[in-house]
Amino acid sequence: MLDDIDRILFHEQTILSRLDALADEITDAYRGEELTVVAVLNGSLIFAADLLRRIPLPLRLDCLRVASYHGGTESTGTVTFHQLNLPDVRGRHVLVLDDILDSGRTLHAICARLRGESPASVRVGVLLRKAKVRAEELDADFVGFEIGDEFVVGYGLDYAERYRNLPFVGVLRREVFEVAGG
Ligand code: 5GP
Ligand code: MG
Numbered sequence: 001m002l003d004d005i006d007r008i009l010f011h012e013q014t015i016l017s018r019l020d021a022l023a024d025e026i027t028d029a030y031r032g033e034e035l036t037v038v039a040v041l042n043g044s045l046i047f048a049a050d051l052l053r054r055i056p057l058p059l060r061l062d063c064l065r066v067a068s069y070h071g072g073t074e075s076t077g078t079v080t081f082h083q084l085n086l087p088d089v090r091g092r093h094v095l096v097l098d099d100i101l102d103s104g105r106t107l108h109a110i111c112a113r114l115r116g117e118s119p120a121s122v123r124v125g126v127l128l129r130k131a132k133v134r135a136e137e138l139d140a141d142f143v144g145f146e147i148g149d150e151f152v153v154g155y156g157l158d159y160a161e162r163y164r165n166l167p168f169v170g171v172l173r174r175e176v177f178e179v180a181g182g
Pocket of ligand 1 (some may be wrong): 152
């Protein structure tokens with residue numbers, strides 16, 4: 001598994017230090033409010049677990065499963081919701097957490113759906129944000145790290161459902177997905 005990594009972008013300790021600061025930002029932003037976190041599975045699982053334990057506010061946690069990649073390295077442009085019932089967010093301050101903001105399609109679709117449920121507010125937090133022109137006009141309110149436009153795995157992010165358990169974020173070697181035809 002480690003042989004498939006071209007280079008490491010963020011080591012575990014770097015990520016956790018950054019999460020300390022990000023959690024402080026979020027805590028300041030929601031102080032005195034009841035927060036509802038909607039974690040987008042599977043990618044945000046590890047990010048959300050580490051981040052939320054650093055936020056000393058009363059909060060609710062819901063999860064949402066969507067798919068926009070279907071195993072490749074390019075977004076398909078369609079976002080599929082894997083559950084019929086959305087979390088109950090009426091009148092609540094919602095923070096959507098995802099692993100990475102790439103084209104923006106996934107988070108755009110999720111935020112649109114949630115806004116339809118009359119929440120008090122909807123904001124977005126991501127571990128990673130790719131520096132690029134996005135297909136959808138959407139930005140994140142809380143960002144862990146800016147990265148270039150390349151395909152990364154680890155710390156929750158997968159390629160064909162692998163590598164999520166790597167403790168760091170790294171760039172996958174091109175041969176890995178070129179051979180697989182992703
Ligand atoms: P978007 O809809 O913004 O194009 O893509 C968001 C989703 O695509 C993310 O939640 C993530 O699952 C996947 N994604 C986008 N870029 C990458 C990447 O560099 N690596 C991995 N592993 N997944 C990515
Ligand atoms: Mg994914």
